[in-house]
Amino acid sequence: MTQANLADLAALEELYRNNLLQDVIPFWERHSLDRECGGYFSCLDRAGEVFDTDKFLWLQGRQVWTFSMLYRQVEPRPGWLEIARHGAEFLKRHGRDSEGNWYFSLTRQGQPLIQPYNWFTDCFAAMAFGQYALAAGDLEARDIALQTWRNLLRRRDNPKGKYTKAVPGTRPLKSLDMPMILINVALELEGVVPQTELDPVVEDAIQEIMSHFYEHKRQMTWDNVAPDGSHPDCYEGRVIIPGHGIEAMWFMMEAERRRRCRPEIIDKAVQAIINLVQYGWDPEYSGIFYYLDTQGHPPEQLQWDQKLWWVHVETLVALAMAWSMTGRQDCREWFGKVHKWTWARFPDPQHGEWFGYLNRRGERLFDLKGGKWKGCYHLPRALYLCAREFERMRMKPQAPSKH
Amino acid sequence: MTQANLADLAALEELYRNNLLQDVIPFWERHSLDRECGGYFSCLDRAGEVFDTDKFLWLQGRQVWTFSMLYRQVEPRPGWLEIARHGAEFLKRHGRDSEGNWYFSLTRQGQPLIQPYNWFTDCFAAMAFGQYALAAGDLEARDIALQTWRNLLRRRDNPKGKYTKAVPGTRPLKSLDMPMILINVALELEGVVPQTELDPVVEDAIQEIMSHFYEHKRQMTWDNVAPDGSHPDCYEGRVIIPGHGIEAMWFMMEAERRRRCRPEIIDKAVQAIINLVQYGWDPEYSGIFYYLDTQGHPPEQLQWDQKLWWVHVETLVALAMAWSMTGRQDCREWFGKVHKWTWARFPDPQHGEWFGYLNRRGERLFDLKGGKWKGCYHLPRALYLCAREFERMRMKPQAPSKH
Numbered sequence: 001m002t003q004a005n006l007a008d009l010a011a012l013e014e015l016y017r018n019n020l021l022q023d024v025i026p027f028w029e030r031h032s033l034d035r036e037c038g039g040y041f042s043c044l045d046r047a048g049e050v051f052d053t054d055k056f057l058w059l060q061g062r063q064v065w066t067f068s069m070l071y072r073q074v075e076p077r078p079g080w081l082e083i084a085r086h087g088a089e090f091l092k093r094h095g096r097d098s099e100g101n102w103y104f105s106l107t108r109q110g111q112p113l114i115q116p117y118n119w120f121t122d123c124f125a126a127m128a129f130g131q132y133a134l135a136a137g138d139l140e141a142r143d144i145a146l147q148t149w150r151n152l153l154r155r156r157d158n159p160k161g162k163y164t165k166a167v168p169g170t171r172p173l174k175s176l177d178m179p180m181i182l183i184n185v186a187l188e189l190e191g192v193v194p195q196t197e198l199d200p201v202v203e204d205a206i207q208e209i210m211s212h213f214y215e216h217k218r219q220m221t222w223d224n225v226a227p228d229g230s231h232p233d234c235y236e237g238r239v240i241i242p243g244h245g246i247e248a249m250w251f252m253m254e255a256e257r258r259r260r261c262r263p264e265i266i267d268k269a270v271q272a273i274i275n276l277v278q279y280g281w282d283p284e285y286s287g288i289f290y291y292l293d294t295q296g297h298p299p300e301q302l303q304w305d306q307k308l309w310w311v312h313v314e315t316l317v318a319l320a321m322a323w324s325m326t327g328r329q330d331c332r333e334w335f336g337k338v339h340k341w342t343w344a345r346f347p348d349p350q351h352g353e354w355f356g357y358l359n360r361r362g363e364r365l366f367d368l369k370g371g372k373w374k375g376c377y378h379l380p381r382a383l384y385l386c387a388r389e390f391e392r393m394r395m396k397p398q399a400p401s402k403h
Numbered sequence: 404m405t406q407a408n409l410a411d412l413a414a415l416e417e418l419y420r421n422n423l424l425q426d427v428i429p430f431w432e433r434h435s436l437d438r439e440c441g442g443y444f445s446c447l448d449r450a451g452e453v454f455d456t457d458k459f460l461w462l463q464g465r466q467v468w469t470f471s472m473l474y475r476q477v478e479p480r481p482g483w484l485e486i487a488r489h490g491a492e493f494l495k496r497h498g499r500d501s502e503g504n505w506y507f508s509l510t511r512q513g514q515p516l517i518q519p520y521n522w523f524t525d526c527f528a529a530m531a532f533g534q535y536a537l538a539a540g541d542l543e544a545r546d547i548a549l550q551t552w553r554n555l556l557r558r559r560d561n562p563k564g565k566y567t568k569a570v571p572g573t574r575p576l577k578s579l580d581m582p583m584i585l586i587n588v589a590l591e592l593e594g595v596v597p598q599t600e601l602d603p604v605v606e607d608a609i610q611e612i613m614s615h616f617y618e619h620k621r622q623m624t625w626d627n628v629a630p631d632g633s634h635p636d637c638y639e640g641r642v643i644i645p646g647h648g649i650e651a652m653w654f655m656m657e658a659e660r661r662r663r664c665r666p667e668i669i670d671k672a673v674q675a676i677i678n679l680v681q682y683g684w685d686p687e688y689s690g691i692f693y694y695l696d697t698q699g700h701p702p703e704q705l706q707w708d709q710k711l712w713w714v715h716v717e718t719l720v721a722l723a724m725a726w727s728m729t730g731r732q733d734c735r736e737w738f739g740k741v742h743k744w745t746w747a748r749f750p751d752p753q754h755g756e757w758f759g760y761l762n763r764r765g766e767r768l769f770d771l772k773g774g775k776w777k778g779c780y781h782l783p784r785a786l787y788l789c790a791r792e793f794e795r796m797r798m799k800p801q802a803p804s805k806h
Contacts, residue, residue: 043700045700051698051700051701052636052637052638052700053636054637054638103570104568107573107574111570111573112570112573113569113570113573113574114568114569114570115567115568115569115570117568162565162566163565163566163568164518165507165517165518165520165566166516166517166518167506167514167515167516167517167518170510170514170515170516171510171516233455233456234455234457235455235457235775295454297446297448297454297455298454298769298770298771298774300774300775302705302706302709302760302768303705303706304768305762305768306705357705359708359762359763360762365705365707365708366701367701368701371701371703372638372703
């Protein structure tokens with residue numbers, strides 16, 4: 001194995017850090033603040049103009065998290081804390097129903113538009129208020145984070161409540177996204193929620209993923225399985241969302257790194273990342289597909305062949321982390337391949353930030369920089385985390401080599 | 404204006420009728436019958452192999468309708484009635500909950516999978532049992548059609564029931580698809596439900612479409628409007644689904660043809676068809692887009708630029724009908740343009756039936772012939788209706804010319 005040399009790592013670190021601090025974050029600082037009504041605009045066109053003013057709570061919470069995280073991890077800039085506060089105050093005022101569940105969306109002014117049908121909104125709200133509480137020392141925010149965490153655990157066995165469309169009992173399925181996000185939320189709530197409450201949730205989630213969603217034969221994750229881990233032959237049972245599995249694997253690796261560092265978990269996660277990238281890679285036009293069917297049938301999602309920013313940047317995080325933690329040459333090579341394809345297509349040097357949605361050929365499907373599902377989150381988090389891994393590797397260049 | 408000559412019309416009629424009777428219907432006869440468990444397989448690959456066995460009730464009902472309609476309108480072949488019966492019996496046995504609402508999907512064996520959250524399922528069930536009752540003279544089917552019709556009218560003010568995600572009152576919206584489908588269902592229930600029950604529903608729906616969904620300035624339909632017909636500036640408020648508007652217009656024209664033949668309705672419908680086709684036409688690769696945003700912003704649907712079979716065949720029906728009813732040269736020209744693009748890309752002479760999903764360039768996104776949303780319905784109905792219009796024009800070649 002050839003070790004990456006220090007100059008390469010320093011150049012990568014600089015590229016990711018500069019893109020984060022001089023391009024992506026300034027774009028959101030300039031364009032996303034709703035100074036009249038509070039909260040953030042997330043629907044921004046190529047140049048940053050607002051094209052829709054609804055407040056989608058996944059993205060409101062995620063932006064609070066991003067600016068709080070930057071304040072804590074990168075530099076305590078008062079302006080960043082102020083932006084986090086701007087979103088947190090709007091969410092405190094308007095975000096919850098009378099039982100503390102988080103609405104899915106609000107009007108610009110904060111009137112509730114879409115009911116709290118979506119359990120993941122609560123996950124992003126918990127992360128937002130957890131990080132903001134730590135950044136701002138805000139006790140009310142800490143209480144909201146704690147209440148939201150406990151409420152989402154209470155709701156986890158029936159996350160859709162009355163909105164559940166599946167008939168109970170006929171074909172029970174569970175989804176990777178639930179244990180996956182619980183690991184992520186728990187990591188973000190360290191220091192806010194007692195560690196004794198977090199640790200069992202993380203351990204349960206890791207065990208569930210490794211025993212039910214991880215297939216040992218193919219060394220890959222599935223997205224939906226029966227409660228016993230078997231694979232019902234139906235659209236949902238067959239689908240693989242490579243970006244999901246890859247993201248789940250790095251959440252798990254990060255949890256291990258902070259806790260027990262079990263090599264049997266880390267090695268399997270790394271192998272799953274490599275296998276999912278290989279499996280998801282488009283042999284014709286390159287890039288990673290959005291949805292695939294394990295049996296090669298058509299997935300139900302018409303957007304199956306599109307190339308999305310979050311899939312590619314989460315893959316970069318996972319590969320950088322896998323490379324850094326294991327020194328494996330295949331992780332480094334795949335990182336290089338995905339890095340090259342991604343950086344050639346998604347960034348927009350002209351107006352800043354990155355495009356989000358490419359077609360199979362890697363051409364732009366939309367010019368938008370933010371929308372109903374793309375906000376100030378995956379990209380800045382990935383740029384920060386990749387830069388962090390390059391820095392770690394620079395500081396400890398002789399990573400153990402296994403291959 | 405040049406009248407289409409009789410030979411052209413006869414050739415078109417033959418093409419559409421032969422494709423229906425010698426290609427499309429035989430494909431479903433050969434591949435879709437579940438002889439073991441009843442009902443139909445709708446998930447069929449390019450060659451007709453079953454790739455998923457779930458029973459999606461939109462498509463079960465629609466196939467019962469298609470074979471009943473063929474039996475009544477084309478030829479009373481016992482085999483067609485038997486195929487309709489095969490699906491109707493499965494639906495009678497397994498399709499409804501205890502309150503007579505239709506499940507969205509069942510397992511292959513008929514166990515309920517997805518709750519009756521979807522009001523349109525009831526619409527297709529009503530059409531299915533209405534046509535089947537008329538074809539088979541089946542009194543139980545007639546009762547089911549009548550009950551389902553009355554039940555769907557009862558549910559129409561709150562069609563999603565407890566599954567409604569919108570917070571009441573914040574931003575009420577109504578959708579074109581509801582009055583549109585009510586016209587369609589009512590036309591299919593003539594002879595089953597008393598005309599005195601049907602007529603007011605049709606007239607209300609036409610009035611609602613013309614006063615709230617039809618914009619007089621642009622002479623086009625919108626898909627979602629406020630209760631007063633105004634246009635909230637949000638994703639749903641801005642979206643235009645050209646295929647929907649075009650289909651709604653031909654439903655309305657058919658209703659007028661059977662009733663009052665009001666020129667002010669028919670002329671506006673024809674103009675809206677032309678305007679929607681022009682508006683939806685892809686200037687770069689041709690074909691009609693799936694979703695557009697009236698303000699040119701990105702629609703929320705990632706599949707916005709795809710070219711779907713149903714959009715194109717419903718457009719052919721609408722243009723053939725508009726051409727036949729008005730003799731307008733622009734209708735004839737647009738028919739020719741859409742016909743040429745559609746027939747060059749969707750049919751599969753090798754294995755029969757048509758492909759359903761093309762990307763923006765008109766290349767195949769999937770090879771499937773049927774899936775969760777594509778079954779034995781839009782295409783055979785369109786082929787039948789187009790052939791019928793060509794026959795009408797042949798019989799009455801001197802259609803009134805307006806332009």
